[in-house]
Amino acid sequence: MAKTKPGRKDLDSYTIKGTNKVVRPGDCVLMRPSDSDKPPYVAKVEKIEADHRNNVKVRVRWYYRPEESIGGRRQFHGVKELFLSDHYDVQSAHTIEGKCIVHTFKNYTKLENVGAEDYFCRFEYKAATGGFTPDRVAVYCKCEMPYNPDDLMVQCEGCKDWFHPSCMGMTIEEAKKLDHFLCSDCSSDDDTKRSLNSFPVSPAAEEKVEPKRRKR
Secondary structure (H helix, E strand, C coil), X not given: CCXXXXXXXXXXXXXXXXXXXXXXXXXXXXXXXXXXXCCCEEEEEEEEEECCCCCEEEEEEEEECHHHCCCCCCCCCCCCEEEEEEEEXXXXXXXXXXXXXXXXXXXXXXXXXXXXXXXXEEEEECCCCCXXXXXXXXXXXXXXXXXXXXXXXXXXXXXXCEECHHHHCCCHHHHHCCCXXXXXXXXXXXXXXXXXXXXXXXXXXXXXXXXXXXXX
């Protein structure tokens, strides 16, 4: 009878090659893409294990960038926005290039300075269907779009809604100088309420697409 191979052992941590940065389960990491022209992949480390030859592997849950999703990048997606997908893989730990932080949307909007390692996530994403959780989000401004943290918005002191300066006929410079702001509805005492208060974020496409395996 053939001998069974020695089992793998779970590791508490892994030190990124050539650095003193330590990765533990639960951390978010940047992983080297097969195409050097592309930005690094972002993943959440679920598990770290070594085989009998001490080859270290990591089980990861991928984050997708908006342009990698079925619906593509849309106007309200932030530059540093990611979707936490249901796509898992096992990868060599050697493909980890560095660590990063994926903030909640709320915490990201409170950052005074956004660093290269800072990202945010407000949606979970189903890779096979293109569906999002939550599938609807609050909208703002006359344009009724979800909030993009990269865009400056001003708050109306009347209705407390937020508005893009361009939608109000202002430049960003003019908006930054404002001490007080009333939107056109509030300044004209127009009590008409907008009937829409949410925005569908899942694409209409019904066809199922299998998640692409990320090769290195």
